[in-house]
Amino acid sequence: MEKLFLFNTLSRQKEEFIPIEDGKAGMYCCGPTVYNFAHIGNLRAYFFEDILKRVLLYNGFKVKHVMNITDVGHLVSDDDEGEDKMEKGANREGKTVWEIAEFYTEAFKSDIAMLNIIPPTIYCKATDFIKEQVEMVKCLDNKGYTYSTNDGVYFDTQKFPEYGKLALLDIEGLEEGKRIAFSDEKKHKTDFALWKFSPKNQKRQMEWESPWGTGFPGWHIECSAMSIKFLGRHFDIHCGGVDHIPIHHTNEIAQAEACTGEKFVNYWLHGEFLIEEKGKMSKSAGEFLRLKTLVDKGYSPLDYRYFLLMTHYRKKIKFSFENLDAARNGFQNLKNKLKEIKGALKDAKEGLSDEATKYRTKFIDSINDDLNIGEGLAILWDVLKSELDANDKINLANEFDRILGLDLAKIEAEQAGDIPSEVIELANKRKEAKAAKDFKLADELRQQIKDKGYELLDKKGGEFDIKPL
RNA sequence: GGCGUCGUACCCAAGUGGCUAAGGGAGCAGUCUGCAAAACUGCCAUGCAUCGGUUCGAAUCCGAUCGACGCCUCCA
Structure with missing residues (x-):
């Protein structure tokens, strides 16, 4: 077997891929949040993961590919006023969050099928594994990695010395709340929510009981809990978009390794963005291109x-x-x-x-x-x-x-197909006109054939081919 | 402000120390053709953002400068 080299974000180098278990590869890929359609930039990430998987398969590995479906809404800020994307989507369309999740999950599956992306071995919905997520928070709680505030249970990143190694984070240099408002009760700017409490005077469509209070899981915990459930505490490959490096994956490593006490993932792979003239394509900016938009065009x-396929996954x-x-x-x-x-x-x-x-x-x-x-x-x-x-x-x-x-x-060999007899008749007439050097009539007949949706192609000896346009 | 990534022809893009710098698109010229399309042939970067440095040798390594982009708790 040939050697396979993959660029590992952990080391920022190409490394030979050596699986934990001979002949098998476990890979977890961060999936979509199903509150809206995927745009063509989102789809690039799944395309990259598809290539990775196909290369693993080609090299003879048995691949177990797990992808989450994020159907729990997460607040866009820690602020009580912050809107939940799923609930926002539900309000927009007059549906329940569950219906929204179902609808956009199916839309996502249809998009990746059209792109010939091989579906994951396992799709896992965040809401199906709340118990596992609560267990993981408990695990962290028992080991002393957490603290509570008014709005939730947080991971204390200062208790995890290796925090930020994946992203080469310069934590001192981070500007907290640069774009998004966050809880001012947090002890440290890199701390993140493991469990969020429901707003006091408001019932959420999605909420669950937990030892800490009614609420819903933090954004990062689902991936760690579900990847461990399906692939084990230590597995081969975890991938996603480059935007996940500094926060989502950094936090995943922290919470998973703090809980299990062992190395979480051997190879971290990240796909670059698709960008437009003005920068990266984003849903929040309003207009975005779907695969369907391209098909309609x-x-x-x-x-x-x-x-x-024309470019490398690590290049914009x-x-x-x-x-x-x-x-x-x-x-x-x-x-x-x-x-x-x-x-x-x-x-x-x-x-x-x-x-x-x-x-x-x-x-x-x-x-x-x-x-x-x-x-x-x-x-x-x-x-x-x-x-x-x-x-x-x-x-x-x-x-x-x-x-x-x-x-x-x-792709089939070139063949005649079903050409209407009237088109063939026109073509024969043109052949005659051509033989009689009546090129004016010949050109008119060519145009008539074109109007009927066919193209006439001359061959040697006065013969011709007819092709649908 | 900090961190990270990147700059190769008209466009997309591979190449990360050593043969003439892949490939695709577009374009141009030619063959063929009444015309057209298709096909085929040929042309298209003495140079890889700029300026220095290291080296026998640099698109590739190092430094500076310019430019583009991403991240810093929605995000592929």
Whole structure:
């Protein structure tokens, strides 16, 4: 087996991936908060995790992939006035928070299916595992890592000396409350809520009993509690967006390691943002692009996947429709090329020639070097343009597609399809007109065919092809 | 204010000490064609933000400067 290298945020270096248990990989990926649709920037994160998973699978690992669905609303600040995103969403749409959660969970699953993202082995909803979260807070409470304020139970980060190692945080330099109001009862600016109390004069739609009072779990505890439940106290890979490094994942490490007393996760991987001209795409700014928006504009979801394949997951990618057009054109050319090659294939057979094996080795070297899919895609292009025979080309394309996920195997050889007889008749008339050198009539007939939604392509000897536009 | 990331052609982008700096898109020229499309062929960075330094050798390492972006309790 080839060696697989992954960039670990903990060490800020590429490290060889060595699983805790031979042949198996446990990975936990922070999932969506289901209060609204995912935008195409959110989806980039799940795409990156999909590539990671496909590379692990390709390398022969049995992958257990766990993803949470955050269906508990968290206050946008510690302030009593702060709004809960789930309840806000419910009010906006006149539904209960439970209905909101259900609806946007399904929308999320549909989005990732359209992008050919392999679903996680396990989806876990935060509200299904409140007991585990309360247990974990109890564990921290018993070990003396917590203190209570008027609004909740907090983690005392000063009791965890390694706090912030993941993010290389310079804690003194942090400006507390830079953007978000927070509780002034906190002992230290990095302390965070493990359990929040319901507002005194208000009943929340989602609240639970706990030894400390009625309320709901803090934002970070769900991921630690559920990842430990499904993957154990110490597991291989945890991933998410880069925005999770300084807070969410930093806090997860603190609470998990404080509770279990052992190392939590070996490899932390983070995907970069998709940005627009004005900066990162964000939901709170109001307008945002959904996958459906792209589909409505005539792009296929896989055009967007191809767009994402062009760059590395640790680099920001700039979204614009010009760039998406470039990806769509490139993808279309790739499919045309494959169609042509499939047309030239005489009898398909398994296996690769020695020459083809060299390309495969190069491809594996690329993807195993911290998921370098951009280079992998370039190797696919090299293959299609190479001197290899059609059989090798197709077998390699299908194999590479286990990582790329572009449905390349579904591309059929060029074929006539169902062309209406009237269109064929027009084309035959044009053939006659052309033979009679009546080019004016020929051009008119070409236009008529175009108006009916077909394109006429001349071939040698006066023959023609008709293709739907 | 602190911390972090990044700057490679018209656009996207790979390459992180040593062969002519991948690949895609767009463009241009040619072959073919009545025209067009497709296809094919060719062209497209003596240079990697700028200026210094280290080195036999730098896009790659170090420093400074300029610029862009992210995070500092909603966030992929």
